[in-house]
Amino acid sequence: MPDPTSSNTNEELNTAKQVNPDNVGALNRDQLTPKAAAAPQGHDVAGHDHAPGEDAPDHSGHSHDPGELDFDDDNEPGHDHGPAEANPYLLPGVSLALLLVGLALDYYKVGFFAGYVRPAWYGLAFVLVGWKVVKAAVLSIPGGNVFNEFLLMSLATIGAFAIGEYPEGVAVMLFYTVGELFQDAAVNRAKRSIRALLEIQATEVTIVRAGKSLVLDPKQVQVGDVMEVKPGEKVALDGTLNGRPASFNTAALTGESAPQTKQPGEVVLAGMINLETLAQVTVTAGFQDTKLSKILAMVQDAVGRKAKTQQFITKFAKIYTPIVVGLAALLVLAPYFVVHDYIFRDWLYRALVFLVISCPCALVISIPLGYFGGIGAASKAGILFKGSNFLDVMRELDTVVMDKTGTLTKGVFAVQQVQPAAGVEAAQLLRLAGALETKSTHPIAKAVVAHVGEAVVGVPVEQVEEIAGHGLRGQVEGHDVLAGNTKLLSKFNVPYPAEVDQVADSIVVVASDGKYAGYLTVADAPKEDAAQAVRELKADGITKIVMLSGDKDSIVQRVAKELGITEAHGGLLPEDKAKYVQQYLSEGRKLAFVGDGVNDAPVVALANVGIAMGGLGSDATIETADVVIQTDHP
Template identity: 35%
Template sequence: MSDFKEASLRIEGMTCASCAIRIEKGLKKITGVKEAAVNFAVEKTTIVYDDQLTSLREMEQKIESLGYKVVNQKAEFSITGMTCAACANKIEKTLNKMDGVQSAVVNFAMESVQVHYRPEDTSFSDMQKAVKKLGYELHQKSQDATGEADYREKEIARQQSRFIFSSILSVPLLWAMVSHFEFTSFIWLPEMFMNPWVQLALATPVQFIVGGQFYKGAYKALKNKSANMDVLVALGTSAAYFYSIYLSVLSIGSTGHMVELYFETSAVLITLIILGKLFEAKAKGRSSEAIKKLMGLQAKTATVYRDGQELQIPIEEVITGDIISIKPGEKVPVDGIILEGRSAFDESMITGESLPVDKVTGDEVIGATVNKNGFIKIKATKVGKDTALSQIIRVVEEAQGSKAPIQRLADSISGVFVPIVVGIAFITFFVWYLVIDQGNFAGALEKLIAVLVIACPCALGLATPTSIMAGSGRAAEAGILFKGGEHLETAHRIDTVVLDKTGTVTNGKPVLTDVYLTSGHNEAEVLRLVGSAEQPSEHPLAEAIVEGIKEKGISLEKTDEFENIPGYGIIAAVAGKKVIAGTRKLMKEHDISFEDHLSTVTNFEKEGKTAMLIAIDGGFAGIIAVADTVKDSSAKAISRLKEMGMEVIMMTGDNPQTAQAIAASVGIDRVIAEVLPEGKAEEVKKLQQAGKKVAMVGDGINDAPALATADIGMAIGTGTDVAMEAADITLIRGDLMSVGDALFMSKKTIRNIKQNLFWAFAYNSLGVPIAAAGFLAPWLAGAAMAFSSVSVVLNALRLQKVKL
């Protein structure tokens, strides 16, 4: 008989009791659910279910399919004590088996874990205990750069002191080994170093004090029925060490025969592996420099006005609505809006934009940017974790802690890697001892040790995450935020880039360009009526017309009646006159004749302008043209995308002639015009059905469904809203060049990952057979193992130097 489990889920989005009943019914339809009770008041459901027939994940998916959201907590914790990828796999599997944990992803390179969990069913303390049972420590992640840096520095100092201590004791042993060969017999060696008991005295502290970390790690792993790099090192060095003790005991009383010992093998192996660990710790520290740099950008204090006084307070005490003064040369402490003054701002540290940006009253400023030359006062709009900088740090940390799909193969291999290597090592021993070099126990043991210590699961574990850390960090410095490793990987497959026109190809700020009137109409009078009629409208084109008319010095009146007809135009009553402004279709519906002026409309549209037809009291009065200017960088950015082999498509709600004119001016060959906002996602699907890998680039507001539908959604020019939900990649700058940079960085990163994986697989695939064949002495095998992981990290660090 099955044991039933009980679980609670918090649900978001219920608006009434009928929502609760709907969810209840939906859950009860799932095979394996015995009971389901939804409490609308506390927004929670309690479920009794058979975990052999269903899972909480299936229930969550059911709730989400009904249009509601299951609330899970997301957190990132630090892990200490991991020595290789096998450790990370063991922790990940254990956490994922826990009740209440939806998903756990361990990043060996960052020594961290990202967990999605239900606080009702599990807690940090529960996860901490589970990880401790495995022999590792789980900690709350430090919120500042110094905490992480201090831990890293302590780890480097610890490995450095171990290396120095180990080297002092190992050098005499290595000296004894080197002088033992015929071709090096000229090297002088104190007689005492050839004494077995002196060698034992030198090797023992190295084996158990310095190498103690490997024994502890191996014990913890074996206790939990797993195996890691510590097991390989402990087995290999112990074999050499204890066999040497056995030979030393046998040599007691013997004369005239020098026994060949292997104390130097175990000691030198441990010393070289510790050196590799030291280099690895330093390199891993460098790979997270992007986060450190971002954290270091934050201002420490702010000058605020409270109760009529000017106070300097810590940045943590600033609240939304505070009025803050910023002098030239000072950092902007938080995100805000300029209330007084004007200045230029260096935003390079946030957006990657090299030139200072001029800002005036009413403009947004971003925290951590530098006020170059003017005294300003701002009103704080976003503080603490809501600032653009905090959001950037969070997005980058999540991306660096996530896994790319390409890592799955390495993870699956590293999970079984150590037992396979141990098996190969013992097969090697018996083949040599029983077949190749019969009876030569020492020779066979050397081959066994070489196989054990040359195998390197670390290189497999570091190959992908270090590249993602370095690649996403470098991209963030250029104002490009990848939301996760999977998006970083997907982006390199993109072959089609769809650009929303407004705000992406163009500046998104239309301006009044032309006024064409039929005979008998006064320009000032017509503009006064049209401007007054358009005033209540919130459409960008209407706002451009109103602003353009006001700039001509024409005063506007109050509208008596107003009707907005979406997609067509407006009808209004101003000063006793009926004003119609809009499309040709609107004119036809109201029997306004404009055919004699159609060529003028067409000419405006060919120039990329939107023609607004005007009728006053039932008679055609003229045409007002509005144009959205193209961004300076658009043509260059599109040319670069084409050079990268991309098909570039512009999508817009404009009529085909206007759209074609704008597209032609920037070098776009294909246009999808007259697409309503809700139709953009459908157009993206059509491209995908044609076999295209599509990146959709837009502002993330009216085209959010299209961004979510595309293989990669890029939100461009988001300013302080950097964590745009719909986007897979956020481009902080409004510059279209960032699109090419993002795709280029993705290709570079994936190429780097493939290089690392090739090296890690090739190293182990070739290294183990070479060691088994007897071509490598154990100390050389150990040196190769120690530096294989270092080479992977150093290769990943090259991504930090990529020019964007």
């Protein structure tokens, strides 16, 4: 597994086009063959390196102005069209404009557009997009990679110019170049997702050694050191909690909005955020071995693995190009032996015509345009496809795996049920609980206060005591009120009905003056159209629908039953989700994964099609995904 902290994680490699399929889509040099890894930008096609992007490391001795493409760089010769630059589509845009204007001048037979002006005009349009392809075709010959797509495109387009079909030559090369830029953008998008994940990792950590606090780089911390994590700080390394209980936001790892209260001795993971009190954590794993580092490495592995599929046009060119070139050569030479009035110039012209019409223009131009139409139609419905190939894969799907929180549910806590005890009014239960919970900053408490609303305004609350890991105790309108979990009532010897322990959702149990008063459930409600989405997936032929979540398994099973999903698994960390997805893929299933949190990024990358919820989704997941649902409606 690649080192996620490697210095070349952020290096701007351009690996969308490779001769060796194992090198296609590599995200760092560890994923390349030795020969490709030694190339300036990891490219195994001679003369096909690209200009470094704006995020690339500085290179001594050369630089590029914003938007400028270096046609003759001493360090990186050849096919250099800079997909990662500030404006990679500038030169293709200029070429397209020249082509369109030239076609208009041809159509209206404008007087000056004749003689040398016409070929010079189209020649400029061709050079802007075609020079580097021709250069790559020439420079790849010494390495033995002769019959490739670069030679095919070069011969066909130059042949078109040789017989005076200038617009055709420009158009074929223009569309081919734009297609290459799209492929490069896909690889660079994967690298941006890795950088987004890196930002979650803490850059410094406070360590207590010999009674002194030291601020260190997390890589310098040793197993057994004790970290101090202040309220609002990220935990830098995995460890176990010392001292007293503490609450943590675990969304970076589990995707769940509910904070977790950890007891002394329980595991605390890197990426969690300490919410309230100063916490001390004993380090149990080095920087490269934390769960968060493993998430990052899994994203690199999964994206690289999925990208390593050699493009059809490259395979096609290796067989088709030598056949076409051989037939064109025969068309020039063979008539010499069988035709009495053989004229070399005439047969050369016919061979060039053959090369032009043999260029797979339909493959290079019409197929992308057809897919662009499908992508455009999807975008009008709020669905963004990041590549035309995913339209094909979507048709083959038989399995859909979904996250729960933020994907099928709203991702926001709200009171779902109010269950007062016998003899207690619901309004009275809400008034007591809501008033006391105004003194807490816990998300569940905030959900209760939001539900009660104006009813608690002006209600006197005194002598409030927060009992860590249990709840609150205080005086509300003269009553001694307890509000928290069942452990709180047990602590104060308040009996409550046994069925309360069977409630799956997060629960706020209330007691007043030593007597059980009822409970409220707080949960994340399903989205309005979630059940309909499940029904429509089944109607469309999806044979397996699975819900995977980091939430409690009891809650996951309840939501799954409510939505009509027959298989669901809860209490999962990112690597657990990845194991389930890998298992389904190993069974030969075509699988889509739908998620929204940072913790979903590795699985989104691993699936045949990764789908992200665009509105609520994390940047890392949206960048890694192949399809983004911009409306957040499943």
